[in-house]
Amino acid sequence: xxxxxxxxxxxxxxxxxxxxxSSALFExxxxxVPEPSDNQFVVKTLYLAPGPALRGYLDPNHKQFLGNxxxxxxxxxxxxxxxxxxxxxxxxxxxxxxxxxxxQDYSVQHPRGKEFVFSTKKISAPLRPLSLELGIxxxxxxxxxxxxxxxxxxxxxxxxxVSAAAGGVGSAAxxxxxxxxxAKVVGLASTDKKCQWLVDTLGFDAAINYKTAxxxxxxxxxxxxxxxxxxxxxxxxxxxxxxxxISLNARVALCGFIATDYDPHANIGxxxxxxxxxxxxxxxxxxxxxxxxxxxxxEQALRQWHSTGELVFCEDLSDGLEKMPQxxxxxxxxxxxxxxxxxxxxxxx
Amino acid sequence: xxxxxxxxxxxxxxxxxxxxxSSALFExxxxxVPEPSDNQFVVKTLYLAPGPALRGYLDPNHKQFLGNxxxxxxxxxxxxxxxxxxxxxxxxxxxxxxxxxxxQDYSVQHPRGKEFVFSTKKISAPLRPLSLELGIxxxxxxxxxxxxxxxxxxxxxxxxxVSAAAGGVGSAAxxxxxxxxxAKVVGLASTDKKCQWLVDTLGFDAAINYKTAxxxxxxxxxxxxxxxxxxxxxxxxxxxxxxxxISLNARVALCGFIATDYDPHANIGxxxxxxxxxxxxxxxxxxxxxxxxxxxxxEQALRQWHSTGELVFCEDLSDGLEKMPQxxxxxxxxxxxxxxxxxxxxxxx
Numbered sequence: 001x002x003x004x005x006x007x008x009x010x011x012x013x014x015x016x017x018x019x020x021x022s023s024a025l026f027e028x029x030x031x032x033v034p035e036p037s038d039n040q041f042v043v044k045t046l047y048l049a050p051g052p053a054l055r056g057y058l059d060p061n062h063k064q065f066l067g068n069x070x071x072x073x074x075x076x077x078x079x080x081x082x083x084x085x086x087x088x089x090x091x092x093x094x095x096x097x098x099x100x101x102x103x104q105d106y107s108v109q110h111p112r113g114k115e116f117v118f119s120t121k122k123i124s125a126p127l128r129p130l131s132l133e134l135g136i137x138x139x140x141x142x143x144x145x146x147x148x149x150x151x152x153x154x155x156x157x158x159x160x161x162v163s164a165a166a167g168g169v170g171s172a173a174x175x176x177x178x179x180x181x182x183a184k185v186v187g188l189a190s191t192d193k194k195c196q197w198l199v200d201t202l203g204f205d206a207a208i209n210y211k212t213a214x215x216x217x218x219x220x221x222x223x224x225x226x227x228x229x230x231x232x233x234x235x236x237x238x239x240x241x242x243x244x245x246i247s248l249n250a251r252v253a254l255c256g257f258i259a260t261d262y263d264p265h266a267n268i269g270x271x272x273x274x275x276x277x278x279x280x281x282x283x284x285x286x287x288x289x290x291x292x293x294x295x296x297x298x299e300q301a302l303r304q305w306h307s308t309g310e311l312v313f314c315e316d317l318s319d320g321l322e323k324m325p326q327x328x329x330x331x332x333x334x335x336x337x338x339x340x341x342x343x344x345x346x347x348x349x
Numbered sequence: 350x351x352x353x354x355x356x357x358x359x360x361x362x363x364x365x366x367x368x369x370x371s372s373a374l375f376e377x378x379x380x381x382v383p384e385p386s387d388n389q390f391v392v393k394t395l396y397l398a399p400g401p402a403l404r405g406y407l408d409p410n411h412k413q414f415l416g417n418x419x420x421x422x423x424x425x426x427x428x429x430x431x432x433x434x435x436x437x438x439x440x441x442x443x444x445x446x447x448x449x450x451x452x453q454d455y456s457v458q459h460p461r462g463k464e465f466v467f468s469t470k471k472i473s474a475p476l477r478p479l480s481l482e483l484g485i486x487x488x489x490x491x492x493x494x495x496x497x498x499x500x501x502x503x504x505x506x507x508x509x510x511v512s513a514a515a516g517g518v519g520s521a522a523x524x525x526x527x528x529x530x531x532a533k534v535v536g537l538a539s540t541d542k543k544c545q546w547l548v549d550t551l552g553f554d555a556a557i558n559y560k561t562a563x564x565x566x567x568x569x570x571x572x573x574x575x576x577x578x579x580x581x582x583x584x585x586x587x588x589x590x591x592x593x594x595i596s597l598n599a600r601v602a603l604c605g606f607i608a609t610d611y612d613p614h615a616n617i618g619x620x621x622x623x624x625x626x627x628x629x630x631x632x633x634x635x636x637x638x639x640x641x642x643x644x645x646x647x648e649q650a651l652r653q654w655h656s657t658g659e660l661v662f663c664e665d666l667s668d669g670l671e672k673m674p675q676x677x678x679x680x681x682x683x684x685x686x687x688x689x690x691x692x693x694x695x696x697x698x
Binding site: 274 | 584629630635
């Protein structure tokens with residue numbers, strides 16, 4: 001077995017402020033496969049799901065939840081894998097596991113406290129492809145679920161706007177809003193092709209290419225009575241323009257700020273926050289980790305909707321561990337339709 | 350009776366964008382006292398309560414609820430008066446009435462729909478001075494009450510920041526927060542004298558002169574665990590700085606934007622809105638009119654707290670109808686401590 005190596009991307013340096021994520025930031029190393037100690041088990045990575053948070057792990061100035069990955073360490077990343085060897089009776093060889101596997105083939109794992117329920121979880125009855133568990137049945141789906149239901153307080157008849165609608169979370173959020181009885185769901189995306197996809201494949205009522213459209217004019221057309229629920233993962237100008245079109249008692253669910261989070265020049269807040277008063281509206285930030293106690297509820301609902309075909313899973317697949325740096329950059333360039341997934345090793349049959 | 354005249358301030362022109370409110374904008378005229386028609390009654394103005402909204406009535410570019418006052422018309426204004434003559438059996442001569450009396454001695458009134466419950470109301474058991482009904486027992490108190498309880502969702506143990514704390518609404522909001530069990534109430538004001546008054550007279554735990562202090566540093570000192578409830582009537586830099594210090598699950602109640610509302614150069618939103626996500630917090634606008642169905646509840650609570658001395662009423666009194674333009678400008682200059690009131694005619698004994 002000495003020929004099996006553990007391929008890894010380790011952090012070589014942090015990017016400059018506007019430098020894209022690329023393989024130049026990482027070192028590709030090959031080590032031996034680790035062995036588990038007592039209570040541990042080793043997981044073979046099958047898929048990784050790069051998210052926008054990854055860039056923050058490489059930015060010491062960025063406010064975030066998990067801290068930086070030190071230079072020299074394996075890059076952090078969530079994935080699903082299969083248990084290869086185990087010295088923990090609760091984690092059997094061959095079982096599937098979602099967690100912080102890192103950008104590598106093999107990782108040593110141990111059970112985590114409840115605060116990491118979303119990032120460390122044994123999958124008892126996985127659906128295929130296993131990447132579903134990273135996408136609409138996993139953290140992307142749960143983020144959309146709690147954002148739409150809790151921060152968004154969706155009501156039947158709501159007119160809903162979703163930004164970054166072609167992304168992993170946004171594509172789920174729009175569908176969940178529709179399932180929950182929204183009167184209209186409109187998505188924002190960066191290309192005509194993605195807009196078409198939102199309408200044709202995901203069943204959005206309309207989609208707006210915010211890069212080419214007069215966004216404010218289009219929102220006025222699509223929402224003559226105003227936006228009741230705005231699910232926003234973008235921030236910046238898009239949030240500000242959306243705020244100008246909210247309805248009475250609207251809810252704005254803040255999921256992220258990919259437009260401005262890593263741009264030191266985008267240092268301007270949304271002046272239309274004043275519309276929150278004029279419309280007696282609410283803007284609320286949320287983080288999926290806060291809902292770990294209700295994850296079973298989300299999981300059950302998402303699986304149910306997936307099984308009936310109401311909730312379509314779309315992944316944007318890269319192939320091979322070597323593609324991970326590019327996969328992250330693709331996210332920031334908005335190149336993905338659906339949940340960005342990188343296949344690291346083939347699923348067991 | 351022909352010697353009794355109805356003195357009026359009528360709008361002569363609208364102010365330029367940065368022009369202060371002054372008597373130059375109004376025309377002083379004296380007319381005869383009006384007579385009521387069927388269902389109407391005539392009210393003699395005793396007190397007027399100028400509020401920040403008044404400036405909006407003179408600004409065609411300002412988004413607002415009641416619309417502009419046309420040039421040539423009597424300036425709009427809320428007040429309390431006594432019924433002088435009546436052709437409505439429900440409104441008897443000698444009864445007290447709160448409503449949109451205008452900047453004048455005598456106005457013709459009629460019963461309004463429920464949407465104006467706050468601005469048109471017969472006072473059945475008025476306390477003295479009657480200006481109480483315009484202040485802490487009236488719209489200022491009710492605004493603070495619903496802002497703290499509803500948009501602010503006050504909880505026992507909250508650490509509370511109130512901006513414009515020496516103003517009519519802010520001074521009530523801080524006291525109501527304390528009554529509702531806040532662990533700490535800190536006010537922001539523009540002079541050391543007002544700060545001292547907040548602590549000594551109103552029982553705030555601390556007050557910060559935001560004009561001379563390093564506000565962010567002071568907030569960090571006063572709120573080592575963060576601000577749980579921020580009751581803001583100011584907007585602009587103060588809102589932004591406060592947002593930087595909110596705690597997990599904090600609530601920001603937006604009551605107004607006096608800092609930026611009439612300043613065309615203050616066109617920058619609060620970049621720290623992003624902290625709403627990091628802290629899973631909520632920013633919510635509210636307007637007291639929305640709570641008309643619960644006004645009796647607020648009235649009962651405010652009277653109860655006032656009767657026990659828990660809720661101190663402070664008014665900043667100007668004397669004489671001729672002082673109204675200056676009274677409004679005083680509001681914007683932040684010269685008042687407590688509810689700004691203008692005495693137009695003496696209370697009946």
